[in-house]
Amino acid sequence: METHTELAVIGGGPGGYAAAFYAADLGMQVTIIDAAPKLGGVCLWSGCIPSKTYLHVARIMREAGDAAEFGLRYQPPAIDLAALRNWKDRVLNREGDGLALLAKYRKVRVISGQARFIDATTLGFQTASGAEERLTFDYAILATGSRPVRPRTLAIESSRVWDSTAGLMLPEVPRRLLIVGGGYIGLELGTVYAALGSQITIVEMSGSVLPIADADLVKILVKRLGSIFHEVRLNTTVTALEEAPSGIIAKLQTGDRSEAVEFDQVLIAVGRAPNSEVAGLSDIGVAVDAKGFVVVNGARRTSCPNVFAIGDVTGEPMLAHKASHEARTAVDAIRGGSAVFEPKAIPAVVFTDPEIAWCGLTEASADRDGRQVKVARFPWAALGRASLMNRMDGMTKLVVDPSSESIVGVGIVGVNAGDLISEGALAIESGRRVSDLGMTIHPHPTLSEATMEAADSYFGYSTSIFKPIRRD
Numbered sequence: 241m242e243t244h245t246e247l248a249v250i251g252g253g254p255g256g257y258a259a260a261f262y263a264a265d266l267g268m269q270v271t272i273i274d275a276a277p278k279l280g281g282v283c284l285w286s287g288c289i290p291s292k293t294y295l296h297v298a299r300i301m302r303e304a305g306d307a308a309e310f311g312l313r314y315q316p317p318a319i320d321l322a323a324l325r326n327w328k329d330r331v332l333n334r335e336g337d338g339l340a341l342l343a344k345y346r347k348v349r350v351i352s353g354q355a356r357f358i359d360a361t362t363l364g365f366q367t368a369s370g371a372e373e374r375l376t377f378d379y380a381i382l383a384t385g386s387r388p389v390r391p392r393t394l395a396i397e398s399s400r401v402w403d404s405t406a407g408l409m410l411p412e413v414p415r416r417l418l419i420v421g422g423g424y425i426g427l428e429l430g431t432v433y434a435a436l437g438s439q440i441t442i443v444e445m446s447g448s449v450l451p452i453a454d455a456d457l458v459k460i461l462v463k464r465l466g467s468i469f470h471e472v473r474l475n476t477t478v479t480a481l482e483e484a485p486s487g488i489i490a491k492l493q494t495g496d497r498s499e500a501v502e503f504d505q506v507l508i509a510v511g512r513a514p515n516s517e518v519a520g521l522s523d524i525g526v527a528v529d530a531k532g533f534v535v536v537n538g539a540r541r542t543s544c545p546n547v548f549a550i551g552d553v554t555g556e557p558m559l560a561h562k563a564s565h566e567a568r569t570a571v572d573a574i575r576g577g578s579a580v581f582e583p584k585a586i587p588a589v590v591f592t593d594p595e596i597a598w599c600g601l602t603e604a605s606a607d608r609d610g611r612q613v614k615v616a617r618f619p620w621a622a623l624g625r626a627s628l629m630n631r632m633d634g635m636t637k638l639v640v641d642p643s644s645e646s647i648v649g650v651g652i653v654g655v656n657a658g659d660l661i662s663e664g665a666l667a668i669e670s671g672r673r674v675s676d677l678g679m680t681i682h683p684h685p686t687l688s689e690a691t692m693e694a695a696d697s698y699f700g701y702s703t704s705i706f707k708p709i710r711r712d
């Protein structure tokens with residue numbers, strides 16, 4: 241059977257469904273094809289939402305424990321793993337059902353099937369019943385996402401070795417959990433499993449966890465991680481994994497020192513690779529780069545003129561909100577607008593305890609680019625709300641262009657940093673100057689005051705810290 245659609249969207253994650261819904265809202269006739277049975281993509285089913293569901297639970301446990309300091313003593317929690325998994329599934333299904341309804345209201349056709357390109361205006365796919373079908377289209381948006389990378393040296397078949405998808409199934413709480421990779425996933429899932437009772441060892445090949453974030457922010461997180469994780473081994477790689485009767489033996493290499501250590505379970509979280517091996521893609525002239533990312537121009541158009549690509553399959557940063565934003569650009573371009581995807585600030589948030597968030601230029605990237613910047617910092621030790629929460633382990637920093645005094649970067653470490661960073665993104669995108677943040681009245685007592693105080697500290701007159709700037 242063959243049907244036609246104006247816009248075919250391949251992949252129903254936060255890139256794909258955002259594109260489909262926006263195009264439908266603008267009056268296009270849209271079809272989404274996804275290999276998975278339901279809309280939502282990695283983000284909903286094995287990424288953002290399950291991980292944050294568990295992290296929310298971990299936060300409740302930590303806050304209940306910390307409350308002893310305030311005179312509230314709770315019993316340690318009795319953890320019902322089956323109920324926790326069930327809660328996660330309820331959250332996922334609620335969100336998934338919501339997406340299905342939103343597609344239905346917009347009259348977006350949703351097909352479950354693995355898509356392949358037959359030519360530059362035809363997709364082929366197999367329906368659930370096994371029938372071969374074709375869908376012809378005027379335009380297509382490729383939003384096929386990414387998958388976990390597994391280094392060849394660690395490629396053993398064992399139920400004791402998880403990737404993030406397997407780890408998020410929460411099959412059990414291992415006693416000794418080795419996490420390879422101290423990036424987003426390693427630290428977030430490490431936080432979850434530590435809260436549930438695992439003894440966590442993180443192995444990171446570079447000289448710091450979260451090497452992409454500014455070192456002064458990471459330092460505050462690392463101090464806290466010291467009390468959550470058993471060990472963080474830097475400048476270390478895992479050279480081999482070997483199944484043993486009672487666990488997995490990992491060979492750890494730090495410089496010229498090699499050591500074999502046994503763990504009950506291993507989680508590999510060393511990055512993700514694009515799903516660009518869609519059959520027929522190269523035949524229609526869509527170019528991919530050396531790392532497999534689909535090459536796109538500013539409008540997210542590929543080298544095949546009626547095919548666009550968005551989200552993880554097009555490259556870093558592999559974040560859901562970046563995919564959703566690119567979706568708008570691609571649809572606007574298809575609709576004939578002069579759309580270009582060139583954000584000044586894509587917020588990044590690592591939902592650890594405390595959270596780390598940044599957007600725009602980091603201090604390190606400014607340094608690397610030889611760009612002159614001035615940095616204003618405000619420590620949360622001077623913040624009333626942080627004090628009453630007993631969470632003074634935080635800092636807000638503003639990266640400022642000294643000639644225009646405009647804000648070019650914001651970094652925050654502290655509880656709720658992920659919610660606070662949006663003000664920074666707005667300031668950067670709208671070209672605000674540091675004085676604008678200082679002059680904007682922020683409510684007291686809130687964590688958001690740290691942004692205002694950091695701005696005031698740039699001029700040497702933050703109310704809550706004494707750090708005058710010599711004016712003679």
Ligand code: FAD
Pocket residue numbers: 250251252253254255256273274275276280281282283284286287288289291292353354355356383384385386404425515518519550551552553558559560561562563
């Ligand atoms: P995806 O969400 O990967 O969706 C791609 C879809 O394409 C999938 O449903 C797949 O089935 C489908 N597909 C692939 N090939 C085909 C084909 N040939 N035919 C039909 N369908 C196909 N990002 C954040 O911003 N915040 C977070 O908190 C966050 N947490 C994360 C936690 C984890 C554990 C992981 C793994 C990732 C996390 N991410 C987070 C990243 C986020 O999940 C991705 O950036 C986001 O899902 C990318 O969206 P996408 O639309 O590009 O692709």
Ligand code: NAD
Pocket residue numbers: 391420421422423424425426428443444445446449450451476477478509510511512557558559588589590591
């Ligand atoms: P990552 O790139 O964030 O971190 C991987 C880490 O592993 C890096 O620090 C790297 O130096 C290290 N590493 C690489 N190879 C190694 C090796 N052989 N041995 C030891 N360490 C090694 O990757 P990730 O944690 O797998 O996450 C993948 C992507 O998913 C992220 O980059 C991010 O885009 C997305 N994600 C986002 C969120 C969020 O937004 N909160 C959460 C999870 C994942």
